[in-house]
Amino acid sequence: AGYKTIEDIKTAPIEDLMNLPLIGPKVARRIKEQVGGFVKKETWEKLEKEEAWKQKALTEY
Numbered sequence: 001a002g003y004k005t006i007e008d009i010k011t012a013p014i015e016d017l018m019n020l021p022l023i024g025p026k027v028a029r030r031i032k033e034q035v036g037g038f039v040k041k042e043t044w045e046k047l048e049k050e051e052a053w054k055q056k057a058l059t060e061y
Contacts, residue, residue: 012037
């Protein structure tokens, strides 16, 4: 992922954060909120509706 600063995380798309091991949509949203970023309402609604999302195991990396 290459995040070196809080600003990097703040500006990163939530989908990129979700690609990190053990980070799902809820954790990614909390991370964004804690660093002062935000998730667009449309993006969050889309992520909540996606049933195909499945958390990856560490062994998949």
